[in-house]
Amino acid sequence: AYKRSKKLVLSGPSLIESARKLNLKNTICIPGPWLTYSPKIEKAVSSNFTIFHPTRHDWKNKGNEKFLHSFTKICKEVDNIRLIIIKHGKDVNKSLKILEQPQCNNKIEINEHTLEQKSLISYYNKADIVVNAFSKTDSLGLIGLETLSLGKPLLSHIKPELYKDLYDEIPPIINCESEEEIYQELKKLIFNRERCKNIGKKSEKVKNFS
Numbered sequence: 511a512y513k514r515s516k517k518l519v520l521s522g523p524s525l526i527e528s529a530r531k532l533n534l535k536n537t538i539c540i541p542g543p544w545l546t547y548s549p550k551i552e553k554a555v556s557s558n559f560t561i562f563h564p565t566r567h568d569w570k571n572k573g574n575e576k577f578l579h580s581f582t583k584i585c586k587e588v589d590n591i592r593l594i595i596i597k598h599g600k601d602v603n604k605s606l607k608i609l610e611q612p613q614c615n616n617k618i619e620i621n622e623h624t625l626e627q628k629s630l631i632s633y634y635n636k637a638d639i640v641v642n643a644f645s646k647t648d649s650l651g652l653i654g655l656e657t658l659s660l661g662k663p664l665l666s667h668i669k670p671e672l673y674k675d676l677y678d679e680i681p682p683i684i685n686c687e688s689e690e691e692i693y694q695e696l697k698k699l700i701f702n703r704e705r706c707k708n709i710g711k712k713s714e715k716v717k718n719f720s
Contacts, residue, residue: 526672539676558592559700562637564630564653567599573645573667573687574601578608580693585613588700594619594633634660638706639699642666644687654683663709665695682712 520526520539529537561581567574581593595605597620609618625633634640640657642650644667650658657664664683673680684695699706 526675558590559588559703560592560594560637561639561641561696562594562633563641564594564596564625564633565599565641565643566596567602567605569601569604569645571645572599572643574599574605574643575608576644576687576689577641577665577692578605579689580696582608582611582614583693584696584700585611585617587697591700592617592619594621594637596621596624598624630656631660634662637662638703639663639665644692650681650683654681658682658713661710661714663699663706663713665692665699682709684709 515536518529518534518537520529520537526537526539563574563577565572565574569575585591593609593614595618597606599605606620634657640653640662642653642657642664649668649672650664650666654664654666654668658681664681665686666683667687668681668683668685670680670685684699686692686695699709
């Protein structure tokens with residue numbers, strides 16, 4: 511059906527990648543606004559360095575385990591750190607198993623249910639950084655857009671060339687993919703909060719994209 515169509519209208523970078531894999535030539539991409547509203551921005555006030563990982567636990571498509579293994583390593587080096595996760599996704603029990611290590615005690619907050627939009631925004635604001643996905647996603651997704659609009663540093667994986675083609679700019683995220691890259695970037699942010707703030711300021715420019 512795709513190949514019989516005169517034109518396929520694509521609305522974002524991840525769909526461009528899918529069309530290339532299917533060798534579809536009859537495509538046109540009309541990128542939509544990166545965000546259609548402006549959530550209220552509030553500063554994180556906790557003395558702990560707070561990481562929010564709202565992504566569903568689907569290791570194959572999201573790569574959560576890469577981040578979680580990195581987090582357990584960081585916990586051996588840092589005491590004033592806190593991770594907030596949401597208990598949803600087919601691999602959530604495997605994810606929780608990774609976090610069952612002594613150095614992670616009293617550093618994890620688990621939300622038992624998916625959060626409504628208002629609650630999500632509240633958690634974004636509490637966080638120093640937001641961690642998204644590191645596998646096959648390759649695009650920001652809604653979590654990424656909301657994170658940037660709130661002026662928060664985003665640790666995730668994208669394919670920069672897809673965004674460069676559409677927007678003439680690359681989203682101001684901390685782009686990493688492997689477990690070691692995630693670990694190193696986390697350390698840089700935790701031990702240099704000023705750098706964290708500066709990245710957050712750059713993130714707010716996402717509101718100007720259309």
